[in-house]
Amino acid sequence: MIASYTDLMQAVQEQPEPQRLLFVFCRAELPDDASDEEKAAFDRGEGGALTPVICVDKAPAEVAAFSSLVEESRETGQAWDVVFVAAMSGRGGIEPSSDEAQQPLTMMVESIRMGHIGGYLPLDQGGEAVDLN
Template sequence: MISSYSDLIKATKSEHEPQRLLFVFCRAELPDNASAYEKAAFEQGEGGALTPVICVDKTPVEVPEFSLLVEESRSTGQSWDVVFVAAMSGRAGTPPSSDEAQQPMTMMVESIRLGHVSNYLPLDKSGIAISLG
């Protein structure tokens, strides 16, 4: 059971093939046409729509600690509330390249935009897995 970023990194080390991690950072936003109930819930930290604002792919070796990923995200100037993570397996001992990650990353961003997030690990700003829904 993966309950944190550190658990995820440990899990990648136990995989037979090297991994590449896909990260989509999202900001929670309130739709323009939100009802009074939705606005009140959003003020309490619930509801809203998740809008992808940053996406990046890295090997686990490049970001062994969540704090490194957070620091890199700060340099973009984009605020975010949750990051979704997916993993890609390599072949013959070689992790997938950034080029190979582009199509899956695009599909991941579109899936998140449509609200289909069950295939991804959502983490909060401290790297702890969170439950959405």
């Protein structure tokens, strides 16, 4: 069970093929037509919709520490609440390139926009897994 970014990086290192990591940073937002009950829940840190604000792919070596990923995300000026992570496996001992990651990353963003998040690891700003149920 992966419960943190540290666990994820350990699992990535144990894979038989080199990996490339896909990240989609999302901000929790309240829809304009939210009810008073939904607004109150949102104020308590519950509910809302997750809107992708940043997406990037990285080689594991580029983001060995979660703090470096967070710092890079801050440089964009985009606030975020949750980051979803997925991994792409290479072939024949060759790590997937950034070009190869573009289509899967785009599909990941669209999937998250549609609320289909089951296949991704959600992490909070401290690198801990989040239960979004």
